[in-house]
Amino acid sequence: MKKTLALVLCLVALPAAAHGGHAGASGLVAGLAHPFTGIDHLLAMLGVGIWSGRQKQRWTLPLCFLLMMALGALAQGAAVLSEPAVLASALLVGALLLAKVRLPAGAAIALVAGCALLHGQAHGSELPGLATAAGYLGSCALLLLAGRGLGGMRSGACPVPARAIR
Template identity: 35%
Template sequence: MNNRALTTLGTTALMALTPGLASAHTGLGHVDGLAHGFTHPLGGLDHVLAMVMVGLFAAQLGGRARWLVPTSFVSVMILGGALGLAGITVPFVELGIGLSIVVLGGVVAFNLRAGVAVAMALVGFFAVFHGYAHGAEMPENASGLAYGLGFVLATAMLHAAALGFGLLLDGKSGTRGALLVRSLGAVAAVAGVGVVTGLV
């Protein structure tokens, strides 16, 4: 898949997510499992920041990492979601989510290079915590399968939007675009510190 196709995919995903961001986490009335699962990742700044950082990280790495890194996150997140649905305890979930923003934001900010396998393992580690949170917070009246599909779709779209945005900046703006991406990583890392310390 070339840069133009990835950019188009990311832009489309971003446009599709815009209405969802406005109504995320309403928590009112009966909510369909798919819709609730889709809006759940969009309702928390912590989840959004981490997922955007995964997409930007993949864009910075380029090559096969553009699809393998986000795929790793989504795949392991599904496992974490299953653990949450099953009621199996995973320790330090909130800390893991907060640290995911700090670490992934820092990786993007410093434009750190990693092999594809290392990058996949890094995002996969943090995906367990995000998936667990989604699964554990599923409402009792929601279908587990529909809810899971919803949060997987939202996550994949956030990754795609960030990946497309990162590639667009890299292709159109050169050094300035790369600097903007790195600045977004720095902002996310600082926000992550706020999440970990409870200030955000």
């Protein structure tokens, strides 16, 4: 059931789901809201976070994703390729999760860096101003951390250690 749901979510990650209608939206609030406005963002950020927990690279992969996404935004890639690239990266992360793939550290970092660079290039032209970019990166960090938390949990496990409840 979980695999079916994950596959369905990957398939509905339409390339333009999160990238339409943002022209003119700027400022911290617009940046904070942007990652929550499309399924492709949610799948990519949560997926990388979950995968980082499973890869045992709990902080390296999310931090790498944020850094490379920021660098990609500065590069502002070709608009023609950015939407399909974002979709492809979300599907790739979903496939890695479904297949329970574990890669060597260097390969995992390179893969996440490439996906993040594509996401950053897609968003570079959509983030007018520093406040918008800061909000966007902040929300992406929260989604990555949420996914990271989910990826570190085992089925049926309580996320809070028993000694912390006493």
